[in-house]
Amino acid sequence: xxxxQLKNREAIDALISGTCFIVNxxxxxxxxxxxxxxxxxxxxxxxQGKVTGILTTDYICSPExxxxxxxxxxxxxxxADMVLVFSCGVGVQxxxxxxxxxxxxxxxxxxxxxxxxxxTPLEYDCEQCGECFLNxxxxxxxxxxxxxxxxxxxxxxxKNGKCEVDPExxxxxxxxxxxxxxxxxxxxxxxxxxxxxxxxxxxxxxxxN
Amino acid sequence: xxxxxxxxxxxxxxxAEVGPPKGCxxxxxxxxxxEYLSGLSAVNVTDCQSSVMRVGSLAxxxxxxxxxxxxxxxxxxxxxxxxxxxxxxxxAAAFGIDNVLCLTGDHTKLGDTPQAKPVFDLDSxxxxxxxxxxxxxxxxxxxxLVGDPPTFAKGAVxxxxxxxxxxxxxxxxxxxxxxxxxxxxxxxxxTERFISFMEKAKQFDRPVQLGIVLLKxxxxxSYMNKSVAGIHVPPDMIAELKADKEKTKAGITGVEIxxxxxxxxxxxxxxxxxxxxxxxxxxxxxxxLAGL
Ligand code: SF4
Ligand code: SF4
Numbered sequence: 001x002x003x004x005q006l007k008n009r010e011a012i013d014a015l016i017s018g019t020c021f022i023v024n025x026x027x028x029x030x031x032x033x034x035x036x037x038x039x040x041x042x043x044x045x046x047x048q049g050k051v052t053g054i055l056t057t058d059y060i061c062s063p064e065x066x067x068x069x070x071x072x073x074x075x076x077x078x079x080a081d082m083v084l085v086f087s088c089g090v091g092v093q094x095x096x097x098x099x100x101x102x103x104x105x106x107x108x109x110x111x112x113x114x115x116x117x118x119x120t121p122l123e124y125d126c127e128q129c130g131e132c133f134l135n136x137x138x139x140x141x142x143x144x145x146x147x148x149x150x151x152x153x154x155x156x157x158x159k160n161g162k163c164e165v166d167p168e169x170x171x172x173x174x175x176x177x178x179x180x181x182x183x184x185x186x187x188x189x190x191x192x193x194x195x196x197x198x199x200x201x202x203x204x205x206x207x208x209n
Numbered sequence: 210x211x212x213x214x215x216x217x218x219x220x221x222x223x224x225a226e227v228g229p230p231k232g233c234x235x236x237x238x239x240x241x242x243x244e245y246l247s248g249l250s251a252v253n254v255t256d257c258q259s260s261v262m263r264v265g266s267l268a269x270x271x272x273x274x275x276x277x278x279x280x281x282x283x284x285x286x287x288x289x290x291x292x293x294x295x296x297x298x299x300x301a302a303a304f305g306i307d308n309v310l311c312l313t314g315d316h317t318k319l320g321d322t323p324q325a326k327p328v329f330d331l332d333s334x335x336x337x338x339x340x341x342x343x344x345x346x347x348x349x350x351x352x353x354l355v356g357d358p359p360t361f362a363k364g365a366v367x368x369x370x371x372x373x374x375x376x377x378x379x380x381x382x383x384x385x386x387x388x389x390x391x392x393x394x395x396x397x398x399x400t401e402r403f404i405s406f407m408e409k410a411k412q413f414d415r416p417v418q419l420g421i422v423l424l425k426x427x428x429x430x431s432y433m434n435k436s437v438a439g440i441h442v443p444p445d446m447i448a449e450l451k452a453d454k455e456k457t458k459a460g461i462t463g464v465e466i467x468x469x470x471x472x473x474x475x476x477x478x479x480x481x482x483x484x485x486x487x488x489x490x491x492x493x494x495x496x497x498l499a500g501l
Binding site: 147148149150151152153154155156157158159160161164165171173174177181186189190192193194195196198 | 377
């Protein structure tokens with residue numbers, strides 16, 4: 001079981017530059033999605049003329065499903081400056097992986113709750129770390145794509161683009177660097193030092209119980 | 210003595226590495242350091258290098274300091290969470306150890322205890338910024354420290370011949386931002402590549418020590434090319450090691466190659482860091498050949 005929560009309003013405002021195409025995933029039964037808050041926020045953005053289109057779907061994490069869905073809205077996506085995804089971390093990564101040249105941002109944080117977890121395609125993984133880093137890393141999850149879950153950049157162990165732990169695995173931070181380079185967003189690597197907060201689960205718990 | 214003071218005075222800072230043993234007897238390390246390393250600016254003490262369990266870096270730093278050497282405490286994020294890291298930093302300060310080299314650390318799977326839990330609660334960048342916070346009189350939870358805060362010369366590493374050199378430069382920039390005051394590099398063999406890296410790293414305006422690993426055999430060089438990140442031994446160097454097996458075995462070829470690398474790179478760096486890996490006795494000869 002996992003739970004997604006809207007990022008706070010300031011964080012979302014800071015993400016939006018120009019117009020956006022919005023993707024909502026009402027996903028699997030395992031995810032508790034803040035539908036009402038998301039809708040209110042999106043209505044407000046739309047009234048400000050910042051939204052080229054809204055796609056509400058389920059199982060965005062299933063690549064085939066997502067492809068059909070996104071392609072059907074291609075013109076609105078092309079028109080927008082960025083894509084804002086309201087889903088769990090896997091959903092955001094699936095969209096970011098497909099729309100390679102587009103800035104794709106996460107509108108939610110994903111937290112872990114005890115219990116069953118939804119379908120997770122092997123290619124993308126989310127550990128529901130509670131403070132989604134995808135907006136700083138070009139939509140590639142540093143928690144699951146890096147063997148050490150580093151949040152401040154590449155360690156010294158990458159060889160030929162592969163991870164020191166597993167020569168079969170691409171170094172997650174090499175992928176993040178290349179992706180940010182492709183998006184023209186290397187400035188994100190100059191952001192302040194990141195400290196992973198391991199107490200987020202407790203806080204959500206307190207709020208929700 | 211802080212190595213940053215030495216850099217400030219314009220000293221060409223030469224350091225070497227000491228690897229603590231797997232056991233609790235430190236007399237051997239101290240004797241060897243006194244014999245071969247006492248003329249150097251400082252000695253690095255590794256922290257369970259390559260994820261192999263050994264006696265602690267902090268304890269070894271303390272005995273070396275008591276023996277009159279100037280230790281650099283290497284601290285990795287592999288085995289301790291942020292509570293233990295801060296605690297160990299305060300312990301170091303309590304012993305008067307004032308040089309720290311901050312590393313993320315190799316993954317536990319690479320060492321002799323792959324069953325261990327890899328920690329990585331912090332990383333090299335956040336460890337550096339944590340030290341800055343301690344220096345301001347607080348821990349990273351925001352609680353005040355009692356008495357005068359500690360101060361350290363804060364070092365970090367960079368891999369200049371990495372095939373991910375852009376990502377490495379960006380990480381170097383983050384380390385500078387987080388408080389790194391000096392850098393030691395991964396072993397360099399390809400001097401051209403290193404010099405072009407230094408042209409780019411100049412902008413960060415931090416002293417850099419050239420990393421040297423003595424080549425013991427052609428086999429070692431080929432192995433490192435295949436398996437060690439950021440290391441490229443050029444083919445002509447491997448041929449040189451193969452040419453005279455006796456000379457190579459005696460360590461002369463490795464020392465000659467290292468001395469050449471140091472001479473070529475010296476105008477671009479503020480010091481040298483020697484990782485002799487058991488060949489500490491060759492360091493005096495290397496210093497002489499390199500003109501240090
Ligand atoms: S950073 Fe990764 S693990 Fe954390 S919420 Fe985002 S996708 Fe999930
Ligand atoms: S090599 Fe890359 S993926 Fe592997 S631990 Fe280092 S930064 Fe992470």
